Amino acid sequence: MLSLFTIISFVSIRLAMQHLTSLFKCQVFTALVCLLLMGLPGQSYAGKILVYPVDGSHWLNMNILLLELHKHGHELTVVRSSNSWYVPEQTKHYTSITIPTSHASNLEDPEYMAAFLKRNIEIRSRDRSLSSFVALQQQTLTLLMEAHNASAHMVRDILHNKELVKSLKNARYDMMLTDPGFAGGVVLGRYLELPMVFNVRWITNSEGHFAIAPSPLSYIPTIGSHVSDKMTFVNKLKNLLHYSIGQYIDHGITRPLYQGVISEFIDPNTNIYSLMQGADLWLMRVDFVFEFPRPTMPNVVYMGGFHCKPSKPLPPGLEEFMQSSGEHGVVIMSLGTLLGSLESEISEIIAAAFARLPQKVIWRHLGERPSAVGSNTLLVDWLPQNDLLGHPKTRAFVTHGGTNGIYEAIYHGVPMLGLPLIFDQFDNMVRLTSRGVAKVLEVTALDVDTFTQALRDILDKEKPYRENIRRMSQLHHDQPMKPLDTAIFWLEFVMRHKGAAHLRTESYKMPWYAYHNVDVLAFLLGSITAVALLFLLTCRGLCRVACRKRPRDKKTKDKVQ
Template identity: 40%
Template sequence: GSDLSCFYKSAAPSCCSNGGKILVWYTDGSHWINMKPVLETMVDRGHRVTVLAPNTSMFVKSSEPSRFQSSFTFPCMSYFLQFLDSLVKSETLMKKLKEGNYNLLFADPIYPGSDLVADILGIPLVYSLRFSLANNWERLCGQLPAPPSFVPGAMSKLTDKMDFSGRLWNVLFYALQDVIMQNFVWRELDKYYSEVKGTSVSACKMMGNADFWLMRTYWDFDFPRPFLPNFKFVGGIHCRPAKALPKEMETFVQSSGDAGIVVFSLGSMVKNLTTEKANTIASAFAQIPQKVLWSYRGEKPKSLGSNTRIYDWIPQNDLLGHPKTKAFITHGGTNGIYEAIYHGVPMVGFPMFGDQPDNMVHMEAKGAAVTLKLNKMTAESLTDAVNTVINDVSYKENMMRLSRIHHDRPMSPQDEAVFWIEFTMRNKGAKHLRVQAHQLTWYQYHSLDVLTFILTAVLLLIFMIIKTCSFCFQRCCRRMRKAE
């Protein structure tokens, strides 16, 4: 059985007269960082927010005070279907959720099951999503158009400017990932969903029932592409104006003079480096005129220069927004990239895993970053990269252009996300924005049945013309023979 507890002791929302009740599907890490500001705004606007989270969540803690009204918690299992098991197969939890009379379920689909629960509860579903591998979920479930000739598959490391070999690889990449997803993900989910529902169910089709997809990207970072009415692009939700730095840190930053500072962080997932690599990085920093603030929890490198300070944690957004910041050295995570775009800071990237290599390809293509491979990096190559993005004005100019694009929209990404969530609640869904493509088979979607009919008709017409000409030719020949 699952452990159910309501652990958030929330402050009362500022206005409660027109508020709705929002159920939030569990997510963690950087995904939660993007959802939390939206939820806090929803609370400010009078809504009640209930978060579903496992006991072992990294970011959603039962011991912490929260502004969200309550949260149901359940143990985190080894496999995601066991995680889902602990909810949908718990009579106690499902009874509580049904009695909650929620108006909407808000979810990041990185953990499956939110669509199944929304269907069981009979409430609208809004997704918050960065991307899926090769955009499989968006293309096949959400029916988002993705012509492979100019829409690079997510994590393909391609840009929208592809030659023949690039387009060939993109087509193969889409096809390969679709086969993998079908055989190793969708097949298993179809079986599970069908077991829970008691009837044959396509998990992909159920995912496609989502009313809105709030995509955590935008045209400052991504490449232009076709989209649908129920897909909204809200990249940079978590970005904020910079706050004042701690006094000691501000003193160090100001000591940099006109040279300015460099901010270095490899994110929360990388705690330390090998001694050799840390010394290589430290010796590179010692050769640049800027002061360096390095977020690092490993052993202090022996080659560390006097211009470099190591911190267990740094206020990354506030440092990137500081007027003395000249460059950002990053692992290439989406959140850090968006903070750099928000504040207009060019980057040096050390992508290591996940979406990081693909992210840095995007930023290099837009002329705002230089990418290095961490395992092949030398002190000289790192020094050259930092000097390049600082001294070559094109990198700063390009990043400032992206920053202007980011800020120049009708409303902030957070306000837009909130608007569409409330829109869905007001209208009890958004099925009027659902394209008819969801009702078509794959061959109907690509008009293969129509093309087959036209081709058959043309071939039949050609056949009839040939037969008619042949018949006429034979008659003429017979007459000529008789005339002779």
């Protein structure tokens, strides 16, 4: 017979085990719930964001941010033109507001841009004379004028639509996310009085930093100058010339086109440049492993290479081609989204040069197949650029110098051969050549021998290009946060705090003479001048009194004698 103590002990142990089992089940359940909640997008700071993008290649950058914001649970509304070529109306990660407009931007038309590029190359093929320079500038100014005109008309159409404006106000958005390359979104965001964040590198007239930070022309290159931060006297003159062209674009084209709508709906005493300077935050698509060092401001967040990511496995056909290259590896060539092919004469030169290489080549080429294409070259209509650049068999990248492709090459450590075509591509290649990670050739002066030798230099293990780009890639990766995570944090920061005014300088509220202390200097100069004149007048008066007194003194002396 069991003792009473034994029975009590047995019952106690059984009850304790049941309690522990229940507790364990409860803890497991709690842990599972926590894990599930952790796997969901954060809901605590989910906000409503109004997005006003720029079409064309700029949209590719903006859409990457929108996809990530959608993953974090934010509600996105994109304002798009009815003529938009790149920005889709129907998609899963945002809702759209399509604005009917008869003023189509030329940037929304791939055929127009292809014709623009062709004309640009034709002008450069002539010579390097002053007339060619003027012709190139006129072509660029015409394109910018038409694009800004379309942008200004679109935002005017929006603000004249009372029902649409009322619905935008009633939506109570937490923030406006826009690209100020063309400034319709800047005007709309200011009219709705929303905190504004810019996804930016270039603005309406120049490189984005010039709007917000001190930018000495002695070592800060401006767009189009094609100079580095180590300038000779001639380079400084060239930099000043292109800065002056940028100022003409700003004062002669951009401001007048937007001023009418700003005066009508916002404030006749302000202008588009001041509205841009009033942004809460600038998400700058810049990394200083690539960009030249320069002064900055606290409301500028750097996210250069935010679109880069590890490579994914290639489709079987491409992977087989890559592996067939053996120890020599593969050269990748792509000229971006706007231009799939060059003039047939240039394409023949490139094809013939590729045929001389022991490497295999994957070339994104549209149009007629060059007759000189060798057996080592694969022509494709489209290629997974990031995945190819991240492949261990890739040895070099032939590029037009677009920012997206450059950062992908930096991310994966691939040296480059540049064939810049338009806009900032020339300036981008200047930055890469100064870092020793690329060579650049003028596309209008190509020949087979020059192109072949440039490729062999890039591919040569004894040359510093490969080691330099690996070093550059290491620096780019060595950051406390990924650039995309940094961008998302600051976007949510602006929403949480209803703006970031404490990071913004007051310079945008100042007239130019106050910003440069002209009023203070004028006051000091005037005061010094007044004191100097008073002193001179006093001296002159004393001299006159002295001169009048001397003759009297002399007469008095004569009388005494």
